[in-house]
Amino acid sequence: MxxxxxxxxxxxxxxxxxxxxxxxxxxxxxxxxxxxxxxxxxxxxxxxxxxxxxxxxxxxxxxxxxxxxxxxxxxxxxxxxxxxxxxxxxxxxxxxxxxxxxxxxxxxxxxxxxxxxxxxxxxxxxxxxxxxxxxxxxxxxxxxxxxxxxxxxxxHVSETRSSPKVDVPPSDITEHLGKLFEAKETADVIFSVGEETFAAHKIVLAMRSPVFKAEFYGSMRETGAQAVPIKDMQPNVFKVLLHFLYTDSLHIIDDLDGNDRSEMIRHLLVAADRYSMERLKLVCQSFLCENLEVQNVATTLDLADQHHCRILKDACIEFISSLNKGKLLWKSICRKSYVWSDHEHTA
Structure with a gap:
């Protein structure tokens, strides 16, 4: 900069x-x-x-x-x-x-x-x-x-004066939204995820996700439910998803190391696709692109294809093509029945 x-x-x-x-x-x-x-x-x-x-x-x-x-x-x-x-x-x-x-x-x-x-x-x-x-x-x-x-x-010309300097602090809206997330007493929806429950605010979730907007305010809305069940998602993943919805950041997982962090990002990418959260989806793709390895590129390519992540998919293909053993890896992938509609490869 x-x-x-x-x-x-x-x-x-x-x-x-x-x-x-x-x-x-x-x-x-x-x-x-x-x-x-x-x-x-x-x-x-x-x-x-x-x-x-x-x-x-x-x-x-x-x-x-x-x-x-x-x-x-x-x-x-x-x-x-x-x-x-x-x-x-x-x-x-x-x-x-x-x-x-x-x-x-x-x-x-x-x-x-x-x-x-x-x-x-x-x-x-x-x-x-x-x-x-x-x-x-x-x-x-x-x-x-x-x-x-x-x-x-x-x-009449006035004396030259210095313009007053006002130090404007950085935006603190995410800090306030983060506190709102923590303020359980103002929540108006409860989610049941596995054995855990999470309180949230419908208007915030609807503002950030078109899927939540349809569930809470569209024709899909449910009335009278005591708790909204969330299936096929781990509680810790849903908690990070909620944190991102309120704060637009993933600082909550900064203390995770190595494989745990990568695994969380993979789950978050699936959740982002599920709730049409394009920014989170791009954040996850960026992390996975930067952390491609021989051991994870095949599963990452499969994840990218399933959830329509073109940037991540192209990065995986380029990574595989750059390897000395790329042909052997492609054969391994093909044996697992991965099909890529917009790329042609020679094993």
Whole structure:
């Protein structure tokens, strides 16, 4: 397993700060302002947002030829020699409801008081005049323009900090399930195996084995039984099987040595096939593959064939083929009537 280099994680934040203000410019006697000529305007009183002075310009006849047939409205930066990073939202106030609606929104830009960028928006057609005059924005010859100005301040960057390190312990679910296995008082099923009995939990067994699921919750389920009999299995094998169902490990047989351990694994492989426990079946195959010997390969091959263990079966065949006396061993196997459907061998 490659060595993992510890990674130090740090973090900082950038917060965009801003200040916002709004100004309503009310114009009475709109019709009296009309006809003064293109480029003529009325300007609101100066108002302050973000330590800068601003004003609204209203052109009832438009500013230039390209704005003919429109009214024109601008926000203007008044502060001398100022450069301000800001955005604006120019609105018309509905004279019937008092609510305002956006007509033109300018995204953040740099207003430079020394040139034409002191104005926003950068176009002359604010609102079609005929539509405006027919709307509720003009009532009793009066109108109101609202301008919301947002001035961007210098962004605030936080100090760099190390991310808190939390040591998360390894998963302990198997430990808890192991304790559940030992907690006999919460069990809801009893198994009778030979002269011994074992208490367990139906839901855990059903979760781990489709065969147990069918027995406890499917059409095969038995009701009213005092104990579920388990035939053709030794008590110590069933105990190890239950332990694996709860903990996904075979540590319970770590104290077995040599032939006893191998024999237990063989019985467990049979049990795994019986209860459709594919992971346990693979664990058993792995152990038996690693412990093949001349003395056990024939019986292991027979076990693999009976319980459809292709990996173990192939390992046995390869082991036999690698032996100097492989032909004699094959003859011995054939005399015992072993038949391999998907391999052809010459004795």
């Amino acid at each position: 490659p060595h993992q280099i510890p990674v130090t994680k740090t973090a900082s934040r950038c917060i965009a700060e801003h200040v916002q203000g709004s100004h309503v410019f009310s114009i009475f006697g709109y019709s009296k302002h009309r006809g003064a000529g293109m480029g003529e305007f009325v300007r609101s009183g100066a108002f302050s947002v973000g330590e800068s002075e601003w004003a609204i310009r209203f052109y009832p006849d438009g500013l230039r030829e390209n704005s003919k047939g429109h009214i024109t409205v601008y926000l203007e930066l008044l502060s001398k020699d100022a450069k301000v990073h800001a955005s604006c939202d120019l609105r018309l106030v509905d004279r019937s409801t008092g609510l305002s609606s956006s007509v033109d929104i300018t995204v953040p830009m740099v207003f430079n008081q020394k040139d034409s960028s002191r104005f926003a928006p950068q176009h002359d057609t604010f609102k079609n005049r005929s539509e405006f005059e027919a709307s509720s924005y003009l009532r009793n010859d009066n109108l109101a323009i609202e301008c919301v100005v947002t001035v961007m301040r210098e962004a």
